Amino acid sequence: MSAAVAPIRVTMCLRNPYTHDSRVEKEARTLSGAGYSVTVVCKAAAGLPSVEERDGIRIVRVAPPSRWIPGWRFLRNSRIFERALEETRPQILHAHDSDTLGPVAAAARRLGVPFVYDAHELWLGQGRWGRSWLYFALMYLFFSILERRLIGRSAAQVTVSPPIARWLERRYHLRHVELLANYPEAGPESSRDLRTRIDPQSLPQGAPIILYLGGLMEGRGLEALVQSIPLLRSGAHLVLLGQGALEVSLRRLAAELGVDRRVHLLTPVPPDEVISWAASADIGVSPLVPSSLNNRYSLGNKLFQYMAAGLPVVASDFPQVRDVVVGSEAGLCVDTTDPRQFASAIDGLLADRDRLRAMGRNARRAVEERYNWDVSARTLLEVYRSLGVEIAAT
Numbered sequence: 001m002s003a004a005v006a007p008i009r010v011t012m013c014l015r016n017p018y019t020h021d022s023r024v025e026k027e028a029r030t031l032s033g034a035g036y037s038v039t040v041v042c043k044a045a046a047g048l049p050s051v052e053e054r055d056g057i058r059i060v061r062v063a064p065p066s067r068w069i070p071g072w073r074f075l076r077n078s079r080i081f082e083r084a085l086e087e088t089r090p091q092i093l094h095a096h097d098s099d100t101l102g103p104v105a106a107a108a109r110r111l112g113v114p115f116v117y118d119a120h121e122l123w124l125g126q127g128r129w130g131r132s133w134l135y136f137a138l139m140y141l142f143f144s145i146l147e148r149r150l151i152g153r154s155a156a157q158v159t160v161s162p163p164i165a166r167w168l169e170r171r172y173h174l175r176h177v178e179l180l181a182n183y184p185e186a187g188p189e190s191s192r193d194l195r196t197r198i199d200p201q202s203l204p205q206g207a208p209i210i211l212y213l214g215g216l217m218e219g220r221g222l223e224a225l226v227q228s229i230p231l232l233r234s235g236a237h238l239v240l241l242g243q244g245a246l247e248v249s250l251r252r253l254a255a256e257l258g259v260d261r262r263v264h265l266l267t268p269v270p271p272d273e274v275i276s277w278a279a280s281a282d283i284g285v286s287p288l289v290p291s292s293l294n295n296r297y298s299l300g301n302k303l304f305q306y307m308a309a310g311l312p313v314v315a316s317d318f319p320q321v322r323d324v325v326v327g328s329e330a331g332l333c334v335d336t337t338d339p340r341q342f343a344s345a346i347d348g349l350l351a352d353r354d355r356l357r358a359m360g361r362n363a364r365r366a367v368e369e370r371y372n373w374d375v376s377a378r379t380l381l382e383v384y385r386s387l388g389v390e391i392a393a394t
Helices: 022-033 072-087 098-111 133-153 162-172 222-231 247-256 271-278 301-308 319-325 339-351 353-369 373-386
Strands: 009-013 037-043 051-054 057-062 092-096 115-119 156-159 209-213 237-241 263-266 283-286 313-316 331-334
Touching (some): 022 037, 022 057, 072 098, 098 133, 222 339, 237 271, 271 301, 283 339, 301 313, 301 319
């Protein structure tokens, strides 16, 4: 009688509660669907179980130390994560972003297993975003040292955009960083109506909807986007589908500009519903501003979600974004720091409905043919096969 074959055990590490992280969810499902046994070790949060199973993936949430001492708490938390990772007995570890590099690299060294470094963003290229200069400088110094020591120890590296891949290769003398873009799962075309979530007295029948998906945070061009609304001749309404620190200030700005009845802030929807809700809008906007190197090098998830929903896109004029949007004839790229350019692009598309619909079709076709998760899934599985970890018999 032949021995049973045990699946290769993969443990991923991330410092969020694993509730709205579509990238990690897609990666975990891809590996699980290919026969790997996947565990996600992540951050605990109120109301969430410490251990659960979802989509065949085991989730272990780790509670941070209660004492708040800057620096000490982060290092102590890293040690807690490290122990939790080791307890899963992984054969491969996967570090999601640089804030998990420490515990993942330490656990990998102790267990003698390879690990994958997955850069969701350019960690050292982030903006200060309201933090003190001292805190920002110390954080930059710490992660500069950490990345230089540990990224080269990873067996493979993947990231979300070509500019970030090339930056990592140059800085850390890496042979090749694989592009594992945040492409969506194309799926069938379907639509839920955003209008059902808005007071009908605030949204006239037939008024165009401009949609922003994602967090309401600094550096995302949201102030200029709101400032563009009173400049629109089309009378379009803006829907911000997300939450974040700027919510109060964006409401205040809309009121000061007299467009508070045309700017609608809605709570996020589950990741697997985003595209179907987006499909009921007229235009998707990706307004990142070049306030940090990370922003300038980004190729955001929302961009491809709009395209999967069949929406034409108005996006930041960054080279890698232009390659996708203009290269697919799926929308326009503008200076997103200038409300007038935003307004002109949006009004121009809404005034030419044939062009608007053609760009939406082009966007959807580009996702079906090229910018879909199947492409990224193949890359992910090729990376894992290259690690040379053999399947164990039981």
